[in-house]
Amino acid sequence: MGVEAREARQPWILLSPALTAVTLLLFVPLAFIVVYSFWLRTATGADQAGFYLDNWQEALGDPFYRDILLSTLRIAAITTAVCALAGYPAAYFIARSRGNKAILLLLLMLPFWISYIIRTMSWINILGVSGAVNWLLQATGLIGEPIQMLYNETTVVLGLVHFLLPFMILNVYVALEGIDVSLEDAACSLGSTRWQAFREVTLPLSLPGLAAGGLLCFVLSAGTYITPLVLGGPRDAMFANLVFEAVITQLNWPLGSALSLMLLAILGGLVLLYNHFLGMGQLMKGLA
Amino acid sequence: MGWQLIRGWAALVYLFMFLPVAVVVLLSFNASQFGSFPMTGFSFQWFVELANNDAILRAFKTSVILGLLTALVSTTLGVLASLALVRYKVPRRNLISTLLIAPILVPEVVLAVALLLFLNAVSVNKSFFLLLMGHVIFTLPFVILVVQARLVGIRRDYEEAAVSLGASPVQAFFQITLPLLAPAVFAGMLFAFTISFDDITGTLFWKPGGVETVPTQIFAMLRNSISPEINALGTVMIFLTVGLPLLGMGVARRMAMQRGR
Numbered sequence: 001m002g003v004e005a006r007e008a009r010q011p012w013i014l015l016s017p018a019l020t021a022v023t024l025l026l027f028v029p030l031a032f033i034v035v036y037s038f039w040l041r042t043a044t045g046a047d048q049a050g051f052y053l054d055n056w057q058e059a060l061g062d063p064f065y066r067d068i069l070l071s072t073l074r075i076a077a078i079t080t081a082v083c084a085l086a087g088y089p090a091a092y093f094i095a096r097s098r099g100n101k102a103i104l105l106l107l108l109m110l111p112f113w114i115s116y117i118i119r120t121m122s123w124i125n126i127l128g129v130s131g132a133v134n135w136l137l138q139a140t141g142l143i144g145e146p147i148q149m150l151y152n153e154t155t156v157v158l159g160l161v162h163f164l165l166p167f168m169i170l171n172v173y174v175a176l177e178g179i180d181v182s183l184e185d186a187a188c189s190l191g192s193t194r195w196q197a198f199r200e201v202t203l204p205l206s207l208p209g210l211a212a213g214g215l216l217c218f219v220l221s222a223g224t225y226i227t228p229l230v231l232g233g234p235r236d237a238m239f240a241n242l243v244f245e246a247v248i249t250q251l252n253w254p255l256g257s258a259l260s261l262m263l264l265a266i267l268g269g270l271v272l273l274y275n276h277f278l279g280m281g282q283l284m285k286g287l288a
Numbered sequence: 289m290g291w292q293l294i295r296g297w298a299a300l301v302y303l304f305m306f307l308p309v310a311v312v313v314l315l316s317f318n319a320s321q322f323g324s325f326p327m328t329g330f331s332f333q334w335f336v337e338l339a340n341n342d343a344i345l346r347a348f349k350t351s352v353i354l355g356l357l358t359a360l361v362s363t364t365l366g367v368l369a370s371l372a373l374v375r376y377k378v379p380r381r382n383l384i385s386t387l388l389i390a391p392i393l394v395p396e397v398v399l400a401v402a403l404l405l406f407l408n409a410v411s412v413n414k415s416f417f418l419l420l421m422g423h424v425i426f427t428l429p430f431v432i433l434v435v436q437a438r439l440v441g442i443r444r445d446y447e448e449a450a451v452s453l454g455a456s457p458v459q460a461f462f463q464i465t466l467p468l469l470a471p472a473v474f475a476g477m478l479f480a481f482t483i484s485f486d487d488i489t490g491t492l493f494w495k496p497g498g499v500e501t502v503p504t505q506i507f508a509m510l511r512n513s514i515s516p517e518i519n520a521l522g523t524v525m526i527f528l529t530v531g532l533p534l535l536g537m538g539v540a541r542r543m544a545m546q547r548g549r
Contacts, residue, residue: 007376014372018365018388018428025425026391026399029406036405086301093298111305113529115486117503118522121510122308125315125519132311135325165305194290223395225489230510240397240489247401248493260401264394271393 030264037257047254055258065242065259072239073266075153076222079160083168083217084210086161091172091209096181105173111166120159120230127155151233159231160221167220168213175209176202208278215274219267239263313526316519334520344521347505351485354416354501358423358484359477365424366431366476367469373432374439392429399426400493414496422494423487427480434479438472471540478536482529 037055040048059065094104111119126132127149134146149155179202187197225240232238243263247256319329338344369388372378391399403422404414412418446468450460488503495504502525509518 011372011376011378014368014376015378015384018369018432019384021365021425021428022387022390025403025421026394027387029402030394030398032406032409033402036409086304089294090298090301093294107302107306110530111309113482113533114309115503115506115522115525115529117486117488117506118312118525119309121506121518122312122522124510125311126308130325132325139326162305162308165301169301219395223397225397225492226507230507240395243397243401244493247404253405256401257405260398264398267395268393 033257033260036254037261039254041252041254045251055255058255059258059262068237068242069239069262069266071153072222075157075160075238076218079157079164079221080214080217082157082161083165084214087165087168087213088172088210091169091176094169094173095176108166108169108173111163116163117226117230119162120227123155123159123162123231124150150231151236153232153236155231156228156236156238159227160224163227164217164220167216171213171216172206172209175206175212179205211274211278215270219270222267223263309526312519312522315516316523318516318519320516334516335524337517338520338524341517343500344502344505344517347500347502350499351501351503354419354423355481355485357420358427359480361420361424362427362431362480363435363473363476366428366435366480367473370432370435370439370472374436375444388432389429391426396426396489397493400490404493414494416496416499419491419494419496419499422490423484426487426490427483430483431476431480435472435476438475439469442468442472471544474536474540478533482533485529 036047038051038053040050040052040054042048094101094108097104124131128134129146129148129150133149134143137143138146183201183205184194184197187201188194192200222238223240224238225244228236228238228241239259240263243256243259246252246259250256314327315325316334317330317332318327319331319333320327373381373385378384400422403425404418407418407421408414412421442465446464447460450464451457455463485501486503487501488507491501491504492507495501500508502521506518506521509515
């Protein structure tokens with residue numbers, strides 16, 4: 001075999017283990033649940049192979065599922081909006097700061113290293129009946145009895161924002177860092193105010209970063225399973241909780257497949273839409 | 289004026305991110321009976337309780353073994369794939385990259401259900417093996433992203449120089465490329481380990497009954513009420529997942545600097 005032929009084959013040898021893993025552990029399983037979603041769970045507990053539309057009718061038609069899907073999307077949208085509003089100024093500060101950027105960025109990365117479950121449950125220490133806020137309010141005599149502030153939709157959003165804010169800030173930061181500061185100065189010297197210069201020059205140029213951060217926040221919060229269980233009440237279930245319920249608790253795997261695919265179609269559709277308009281490059285910049 | 293406002297806002301954002309975590313650490317040293325305010329004194333009692341809690345120790349062992357195996361498999365696959373993507377002209381490179389990154393673009397719940405149902409159909413039941421496969425597949429994209437970013441900086445000339453000076457390709461790989469790769473491999477392993485160690489959603493779907501990892505153990509303990517033990521465990525986890533990687537980064541930087549000399 002010639003040197004060139006060997007050279008051409010080498011990358012495929014290197015790639016094959018990873019590609020095999022992704023194929024066998026992701027793509028084939030996804031194809032499998034597509035098939036599985038048309039099977040039927042029978043009264044005996046065995047799954048009947050075939051082509052039945054029952055699961056899809058249930059998943060798409062049942063108002064119970066539809067309501068939870070809508071509230072999941074609402075929670076994801078609110079979380080994304082709060083992350084954008086809270087995160088943008090912080091990212092702007094880091095990008096334009098003359099101080100130690102490396103430290104600010106390192107601090108921003110730290111939450112990624114702190115366990116998700118610890119960060120989520122840490123809010124119980126703050127807002128719980130015997131948490132910091134209630135203790136402070138009682139100690140200062142503002143309230144007599146502790147107030148229950150936890151276990152509602154607001155605390156679910158709070159937990160999600162706490163988890164996702166660094167993703168947003170990093171993505172916006174990466175975009176802002178790529179904008180030449182002198183552009184804003186140029187706008188100012190041409191007679192616009194600082195605020196105008198920001199609104200008409202910097203903000204539009206940073207939108208791809210904001211979109212990348214927004215996509216991550218939305219997709220990750222809409223797929224979340226743990227936060228509503230830890231910080232939400234019994235009525236704050238999100239779509240992933242339904243999937244778990246169907247698959248693990250009820251062992252209704254065909255229905256669980258259909259519900260999973262519904263979530264995948266919606267969130268995957270958003271990713272594809274994003275990719276179509278903005279490309280994956282921006283997203284990868286923020287992730288790496 | 290405007291800048292002051294932005295600075296103040298940024299400070300609040302940082303406070304928001306770190307205050308709850310700081311409270312966990314603070315409360316873990318609380319001498320009080322309950323895991324809550326007020327602080328009644330400084331005590332290590334909850335760490336002692338932690339060290340005597342068999343369930344937690346078992347969960348810890350499971351998490352560490354799972355994390356190490358995940359890191360090993362995932363980094364091996366990831367480094368090989370990254371080498372191919374960075375070093376060679378691969379046709380349809382973008383498509384291949386997207387395929388390899390795909391596991392993070394799929395919501396974790398969906399990935400978890402698909403893998404569980406498929407492996408079950410080929411008679412792999414909920415087991416440690418299933419857990420490992422799951423952790424490998426969703427850490428792989430992160431490893432590839434991190435390793436690729438590091439690899440871009442390593443030039444191929446060194447290897448070619450070694451080969452032209454008479455080294456065999458295998459010798460060149462082990463004596464030149466691998467040592468240069470070490471920081472990238474190290475970063476990949478650390479990343480895979482941390483992500484695996486922290487995972488909860490997929491793990492809840494894949495774990496066999498009776499097996500707990502640290503996050504699922506904490507989750508199970510939260511069902512009752514928040515005990516000071518959980519805060520202590522949180523403090524240990526924060527030390528392990530923040531302290532150790534920072535240390536590792538320091539070591540990696542030193543290694544890179546010594547090489548640079």
